[in-house]
Amino acid sequence: MSRKIVIEPLTRVEGHGKVTIHLDDQGEVVQSRLHIVEFRGFERFVQGRPYWEAPVLVQRLCGICPVSHHLAAAKAMDVIVGAGTGDGLTPTAEKMRRLMHYGQIFQSHSLHFFHLASPDLLFGYDSPPETRNVIGVIMANRELATQAVLMRKYGQEIIAATAGKKIHGTGAVPGGINKNLSIAERDVLLKGPHPMNADAMVRYAQGALDFFKDYYSKHKEFIDNFSRFPSNHLSLVRPDGALDFYDGVLRAVDADGRKILHDVECQDYLAHIREEVRSWTYMKFPYLRHLGPEKGWYRVGPLARLNTADFVPSPLAQEEFEAFRKVTGGRPNDMCMHTHWARLIETLHAAEMIRDLLRDADLQGSDLVVRGKREAEGVGIIEAPRGTLFHHYRVSPDDQIVMANLIVSTTNNNEPMNRAVNNVARALMTKAKEITEGMMNAVEVAIRAYDPCLSCATHAYGSMALAVSLCDASGNVIAQRTR
Numbered sequence: 001m002s003r004k005i006v007i008e009p010l011t012r013v014e015g016h017g018k019v020t021i022h023l024d025d026q027g028e029v030v031q032s033r034l035h036i037v038e039f040r041g042f043e044r045f046v047q048g049r050p051y052w053e054a055p056v057l058v059q060r061l062c063g064i065c066p067v068s069h070h071l072a073a074a075k076a077m078d079v080i081v082g083a084g085t086g087d088g089l090t091p092t093a094e095k096m097r098r099l100m101h102y103g104q105i106f107q108s109h110s111l112h113f114f115h116l117a118s119p120d121l122l123f124g125y126d127s128p129p130e131t132r133n134v135i136g137v138i139m140a141n142r143e144l145a146t147q148a149v150l151m152r153k154y155g156q157e158i159i160a161a162t163a164g165k166k167i168h169g170t171g172a173v174p175g176g177i178n179k180n181l182s183i184a185e186r187d188v189l190l191k192g193p194h195p196m197n198a199d200a201m202v203r204y205a206q207g208a209l210d211f212f213k214d215y216y217s218k219h220k221e222f223i224d225n226f227s228r229f230p231s232n233h234l235s236l237v238r239p240d241g242a243l244d245f246y247d248g249v250l251r252a253v254d255a256d257g258r259k260i261l262h263d264v265e266c267q268d269y270l271a272h273i274r275e276e277v278r279s280w281t282y283m284k285f286p287y288l289r290h291l292g293p294e295k296g297w298y299r300v301g302p303l304a305r306l307n308t309a310d311f312v313p314s315p316l317a318q319e320e321f322e323a324f325r326k327v328t329g330g331r332p333n334d335m336c337m338h339t340h341w342a343r344l345i346e347t348l349h350a351a352e353m354i355r356d357l358l359r360d361a362d363l364q365g366s367d368l369v370v371r372g373k374r375e376a377e378g379v380g381i382i383e384a385p386r387g388t389l390f391h392h393y394r395v396s397p398d399d400q401i402v403m404a405n406l407i408v409s410t411t412n413n414n415e416p417m418n419r420a421v422n423n424v425a426r427a428l429m430t431k432a433k434e435i436t437e438g439m440m441n442a443v444e445v446a447i448r449a450y451d452p453c454l455s456c457a458t459h460a461y462g463s464m465a466l467a468v469s470l471c472d473a474s475g476n477v478i479a480q481r482t483r
Contacts, residue, residue, distance in 0.1 A: 005429070007440050008037075010447060012116040012133075014064050015454025019421055019443055027431040032422040034414075034447065036283040036454050043404045051080055051395045055172050058391070058406070062456045064111070066168050067104035067159055068384035068409075069456075071097055071246070072391040075380030077174035079267070080395050082372025092365030093176035098246050099357045100162035100171060101382070105245055106201070106350040107155025108385035109302075109343050112451045113208065114148030117340055121215055125445045126438025144211065147195075147204050151347075154189075154201050158354060161185045176369035183364065190358040198355035202316070205348040209320060212344055227336040227420040227446040230255035232288070232297065233304035234412070236383050239263070241310030243321075243349065245383040251308045252288060252298055257332050261288060266381040269390060275407065283454075285414050286407055297415035300387025301450060302342035307332040314356070317349035336420055339449045384409045386451050410452040420446035 002025055008018035022031040042061055046054060055074040059066035078084040119132045122140055138145040156166040161181060163169025171177050190198050216223050236248035250269060252261035264272055276285040276293045287296035312321045324345060357363065380391045387409035394403035424446045428439045470479040
């Protein structure tokens with residue numbers, strides 16, 4: 001007889017979701033879907049608000065990656081106030097924002113790898129749930145767990161110094177920033193007591209990479225083959241092809257490494273990217289317009305960034321990048337679990353860039369904000385920890401936001417995550433005599449590789465159906481309204 005397997009809730013991810021897997025009478029997996037079951041309408045909430053509120057307002061989308069939304073909205077508003085063209089921001093403003101964003105990348109990647117993903121690596125995806133968690137990590141490898149906590153704490157301190165608060169800060173404003181970095185703040189972050197300083201964080205990041213590479217040497221078949229499939233890859237790159245989290249042009253490559261989006265300016269993204277809506281989830285499905293939804297879907301995030309970039313502009317991470325690319329002979333890497341490797345290379349790069357920026361005297365500058373010719377529309381794109389993040393706004397002459405379109409990193413990864421779910425379900429559950437808890441967690445392992453933030457990614461187009469029933473004290477319906 002046919003069966004339906006439901007995995008709900010998804011664990012060790014941000015937000016709420018579920019997976020449904022359907023098996024036919026012969027035990028064959030015939031359908032697997034990742035459902036996003038929560039609805040949040042930030043694209044509607046912000047309409048009618050003054051544009052200068054956007055950088056602070058939209059970061060309430062998320063408590064894990066608020067800096068990314070904060071900066072993407074600020075970049076869009078830079079265009080609105082005329083600071084997104086010409087010479088752009090002042091050196092102090094741009095470098096403070098970059099430092100803020102590197103702190104965000106550093107803390108978020110550390111949180112995900114050590115707290116959310118590492119239990120599956122340390123204990124195996126089919127190990128008992130009572131040990132396959134962060135407490136189990138602490139008990140099994142206290143030094144690793146301690147370093148993970150300190151790495152996230154350091155990243156949060158960087159954010160606090162640049163944004164004013166560790167979560168939901170106010171540092172970026174349209175056209176610049178509202179504070180610089182004092183000498184005292186710089187010295188604490190650069191050369192504070194061990195291990196809370198920049199040099200120690202670089203070493204910790206190197207240690208995390210050593211941990212993963214040692215694991216990979218012992219579990220190569222699993223890491224290489226778990227939910228592997230070809231795809232397109234998209235990210236920002238610097239105009240010279242370097243990895244860049246904060247700014248750049250949009251580039252996409254196909255599974256063979258051929259460019260299919262040729263370094264497009266961010267303000268022109270809408271000419272190249274579309275979104276598809278499906279009835280069974282609140283999360284949309286983006287794709288490259290010229291290829292269509294069947295062939296134009298793509299991955300974003302650490303794996304995609306290392307597939308699209310030509311090099312990493314920091315020496316230690318560049319060495320690791322070269323070793324990473326050798327595994328596939330320079331071709332795009334399509335191995336789902338290699339995303340963790342890519343994530344740790346980016347963690348090292350962020351640590352190096354934080355150290356370099358803290359030594360830059362421009363952070364103590366006093367020229368913080370610029371203004372130019374007012375525009376009615378602006379786009380801000382940034383590389384959030386989970387991938388490319390799009391913020392697009394239109395503003396009325398009386399300064400109110402009248403249109404907002406957000407394509408969040410996890411939304412960009414919707415199709416790849418669904419394919420990863422299907423691959424694992426078919427590999428492990430087809431004709432299985434028993435569907436075990438370990439099999440179901442393996443499906444989650446595939447999803448967790450993308451570090452999804454499901455809360456960020458739920459939006460809707462147009463009006464949402466609504467039904468309201470008014471009941472009396474006995475539970476009888478006395479009035480109903482629908483929309």
